[in-house]
Amino acid sequence: MSEPVIYQADSEGIVTLTLNRPETRNPLTDADMLEGILAALDRLEADESVRVAILTGAGKAFSSGGKMQAMREGGGLKEALPARTRTNYKRGIQRLPLAFAALEVPVIAAVNGPAIGAGCDLTCMCDLRIAGESARFAESFVKIGLVSGDGGAWLLPRIIGWSKAAEMSLTGDMINAQEALACGLVSQVVPDAELLDAARTLARRIAANPPFAVRMTKRLLWEGRSASLASVLEMAAPMQALAHATGDHAEAVEAFLAKREPKFRGD
Numbered sequence: 001m002s003e004p005v006i007y008q009a010d011s012e013g014i015v016t017l018t019l020n021r022p023e024t025r026n027p028l029t030d031a032d033m034l035e036g037i038l039a040a041l042d043r044l045e046a047d048e049s050v051r052v053a054i055l056t057g058a059g060k061a062f063s064s065g066g067k068m069q070a071m072r073e074g075g076g077l078k079e080a081l082p083a084r085t086r087t088n089y090k091r092g093i094q095r096l097p098l099a100f101a102a103l104e105v106p107v108i109a110a111v112n113g114p115a116i117g118a119g120c121d122l123t124c125m126c127d128l129r130i131a132g133e134s135a136r137f138a139e140s141f142v143k144i145g146l147v148s149g150d151g152g153a154w155l156l157p158r159i160i161g162w163s164k165a166a167e168m169s170l171t172g173d174m175i176n177a178q179e180a181l182a183c184g185l186v187s188q189v190v191p192d193a194e195l196l197d198a199a200r201t202l203a204r205r206i207a208a209n210p211p212f213a214v215r216m217t218k219r220l221l222w223e224g225r226s227a228s229l230a231s232v233l234e235m236a237a238p239m240q241a242l243a244h245a246t247g248d249h250a251e252a253v254e255a256f257l258a259k260r261e262p263k264f265r266g267d
Contacts, residue, residue, distance in 0.1 A: 004036035006058075007043065013051035013211070014203045015044060016196075022059025028118045028150075029066045034093060044105045048266065051207035051214065054199045055126055056110040062135065063119030089149050093118065097151035100125035101222055104215035106206055110199035111135040112192065116174075121148060124155035127218060129185060130199055131177040132192035137185060139165075143172035158225050160184050210248035211266045 006018040017040050019026035021033060028034060044050050057063055100107065109126035114136040123129050123137070139156060141148050148169070157165035160183045168175065177189045190198045206214060216239045224232050243249055247267040255262035 004033040005040050013207050015053045017055045019057040025061035025064035026057045027067045041099045052203045053107045061113040062111045062115040065117030065119040093150045121150050121152040130188040131186040132195040135177040138174040139168040140172040210264045
């Protein structure tokens, strides 16, 4: 069987991660898919040459989330003993939002089709989201008598606000790409054929900046979702001290004064 996640790096420090189970619409609840994503995130974090990552899906869907057939047959995360189901979530899919939160490499979700349930939550774990015209989003757990077990109730309101997040979560209804743009779930909608090109263009804009500053900025943004202003300021001060000492900061200042393009080396 092919790899569940395709890891493709280029010379610009941009990595494209492709969920690679198109025949089943890239579900997240399969063990090999979950482990494949986690392994890819570990690889991103360990490689200092990586500046930004793009996450997308193979085929016509970004991710279907869970597999209904497996639910009907009692498979997946559910077990006869509820305590074991709880453990399956904690040791399984709940590792995913924690791994994205710990990752310092910015991730762009290039949503190429439906992102349903846990698939919608996966887009929210990314730092930026752009959508193809055929993209659809649904926080649909309530429609099958479940709740978001992978962090959606924490992530979604912080991205689109309480009222719209409550509407999506309590109705379970699907929204299209233009509705996602209107509520701030995505920042761009482009023709499907142009989605990866648009994602790479955005990735290059991020990758053009000093990599240490980008990673620290992402960390401050994530901490700012739940920490107090005083806590974020306390974290920002030592980060700023580190940033001031980098060669890239000195190069940026020199380039600005000389009215030329800077050449950042990641030092």
